[in-house]
Amino acid sequence: MIWYGGDYNPEQWPESVWPEDIDLMRRAGVTLATVGVFSWARIQPAEGEFDFDWLDRVIGLLDDGGIKVCLATATASPPPWATTRYPGMLTENRDGATRWPGSRQHQAPTSPDYSRLATELVTAIVDRYRDHPAVAMWHINNELGCHLTYDYSDRAAAAFRTWLRARYGDIDALNDAWGTWFWSQRYTDFEQIVPPRLAPYSVNPGGLLDFRRFSSDALLDLLRMEKKIIRDAGATQPLTTNFIGAWPTTDYWRFAEEVDFVSDDCYPDPRDPESFRHAAFARDLMRSLKPGTPWILMEQAPNAVNWRPNNAPKAPGQMAALSMQAVARGADGVLFFQWRQAAAGAEKFHSAMLPHAGADTRTYREVAALGAELSTLELPAPGGEARVAIVFDWESWWAVDQPDHPAAFDYHAQVLGWHNTFHELNVQVDLVRSGGPFDGYALVVAPSLYLLRDADAEALTAFVAGGGSLLATPFTDVVDEYDRFLPGGFTTRLGPALGLSVLEFEGVLPSDGRAFVWDGVSYPADVLVEAVRLEGAQVMAAFAPTDQPGGEARPALTRHAHGSGEAWYLATMADRAGRLAVARHLVGRAGVEPVVAGLPPRVEAAARGGVVTLINHGSAPVTLPDRSVLAPYGYRILHQ
Structure with missing residues (x-):
């Protein structure tokens, strides 16, 4: 079974819209909705106060419509009341400036207040929904480290020193590892160490490397914290957190060890003629992080994004071609950000499965066509194809x-x-x-x-x-x-x-x-x-x-x-x-053979078990070695 759907944010819309959402989801072949990713403020309007009535109704509607739920833990963006009451949750950049709320992911990974509040939130969510028949999987946080990985505050400095003590044991071992006789950087106590803040010139390379290790580990600790809460509460559904391709600040080899399946967010630029190759790299990485286990494409854009300086739309058929590329390279789920296009906020120009113009649009028609095709597709688990x-x-x-x-x-x-x-x-x-x-x-x-x-x-x-x-x-x-x-x-x-x-x-x-x-x-x-x-x-x-x-x-x-x-x-x-x-x-x-030999330049072939998928990533039809024609952005699945 290939999961199909996307992020669903019903709290951004009046409740009168929700039944229409469910109806149009069913018509589009949606089988899975990711709910609650940025719902902390709606679920918890104040410390110690939770409102689940609206979420009960949303999950109930999805369940009645035969749509399963990937339930998020909602920890990705603390609400204003939290950072106002606990300003120590905020991070600082290299020159000591505070990163303020008003965007998202502004919390410090090492903040005890954030950990405590997140623990209370996740515990309440899991206790309420762990046995709900609609909940098929858990979504921990969101794109950990996407905007903020490095915190240079005094609180982060204290956590960094704790991490260094655990790694080296004593200060002499650290000095030896970092080569601190150079430039008179010799430390006599761990308390003298600070993160690699703004400095007159180059900082110690060993110290900078360890700070990057520590920062990745701090995010990994948050993943482990939420995972433990979910499992200790008795929830047995598989859990994941969405990766971001080959993200520079987080070691996904280690993150993959903590999740039941890997998921990825991938946004290739339609204007880049090589973007389909870059996307293939991300797909192969996701498959490789947890060999033999299918992964899920958790986010992609149905059409144009909003965050590049100039946002090209996907050509007709290109969305389906890139989606099938993920499936061919090991994905058992094709999801989007997001279901209904936002009416306000920074991502209101980001395309959605259901655009503002409604169902009578190319985007929705292509989404529904792909959903119908995926509903009948079954493929073997990936693994062992590459030599x-x-x-x-x-x-x-x-x-x-x-x-x-x-x-x-x-x-x-x-x-x-x-x-x-x-x-x-x-x-x-x-x-x-x-x-x-x-x-x-x-x-x-x-x-x-x-x-x-x-x-x-x-x-x-x-x-x-x-x-x-x-x-x-x-x-x-x-x-x-x-x-x-x-x-x-x-x-x-x-x-x-x-x-x-x-x-x-x-x-x-x-x-x-x-x-x-x-x-x-x-x-x-x-x-x-x-x-x-x-x-x-x-x-x-x-x-x-x-x-x-x-x-x-x-x-x-x-x-x-x-x-x-x-x-x-x-x-x-x-x-x-x-x-x-x-x-x-x-x-x-x-003695390594191509999956298929003699293909035209922009046609790729990917093997998954005994199934080979051919995809034309070009805007013109191409003739294949067997003399058949593959349409622009067309694909063909061959069962060998």
Whole structure:
């Protein structure tokens, strides 16, 4: 069964509208409504006072209409009475300015007052509805960390110090990890430590990395808190919290461990011709976070959003194409934000399943058509389709996203670029942690895995020794988990498998004209060029001799046999053409086949069990290898 529906906010409308909502939902094929996400002020008008009568009627109407409820815990946005009475719930930015109410998600994750009030709210909601037959699942908070992850207040500083004490035990261990003899930063007591607030120049990189870890953990603690309340109350329905793709501030590998199923909010830009590839990356990440378990697309836009500087609508059929992309890549639910378009507030121009103009609109007709199609669709659980994996590590992202490196680059963009490459080849890909597991994969790609733990290096090395193929790209295996260099230089852990050592980094710009040559073809070398020392590796491609001081050719792409497998190293950041050349070669050597070969450029193929879905993400019809025609934004489901 594929769940279908979206966020429902009946408190924003008079009760006379609710029966019409239910009727139009049924006509659109809605089977699930997410209720209560931003209802704290309506449920609890004052401290110690709860009003559930209206919510009883809403859930009852949905139940009578055969529509199940994904019931939110309503903790995403504290009402004004709460922050007025407890101003310590508010956060501060790096320069000490308070972030005031009037928007949403203004609460401090480490605020005891917020935790206490949220606990009372969630307890009351779960006690009332845990046995309601309409409640099919629980929705904890909303997009944790979307707007506020980092709080620099004194309260956050105290919580940060508590976190550091638990991590390091004593101040000397912290000083050693952060390298605080540099710039006379040596601490003699944990009480001297503050978050990385506005400072005259660069702050300690180890301290900044730990603050990002702490901040992600603070949000994770809120998820765990609400989960415990739900389970301790005896509620047995599955629970989730909605992720936001590859969100930079929250380590979703750890968050996924706490939910029964993953859910995601995804808003690709219709104006971006590559947005369908970016969306595919988010879908594959969601499927990979909890292997073998279907996930839910919790939010998407039926048409245009409101929050970009210029908001393009989705073309006719594009919404269905992107929805089917999620299903093809493991989703068992297609939901939207939101059901009825808001009449007021910051998101009133955000499209909805039911626009202001009503049911006689293209948007509603497309929503209803998709609902009818999904109502008859049944697919096997995802898992085991991909033979290629890409390492995606939040802590490397946090460590790379700092100043004072040989060259500034976007870690997420590097991972996305490699995913886009395999997507263009129609080779199915999973995302994996840096420590695996790597079972079942023929090829693992580790883009710029800057921060590497010893255990993860051992797992990658064992994968190669056991017969796998590994591709590492520049700025890999540079520092340990504390962002410190190790004795012996760079690539000290993966070097034996790679058959080389990285000696130096050179920042390069496109105007430098650097390139590497492989099989007679020249490809741009961008951002970084590394000087490597061969220690058994074979040179497969070299930097163009004219690019190098003294005119000598230097290794750019290497191959090294290690155990039963082989490890490849690319010593620069390749562009699309360079990535495609490397990826084609490696999947060929590894015996990895595309899901479907020979497809036109904007047609993707995704496998889910024995089912293959073909989707045309272009605005023109295309001819498939079997000579059939796929309409613009059309899709076809093939049962093999």
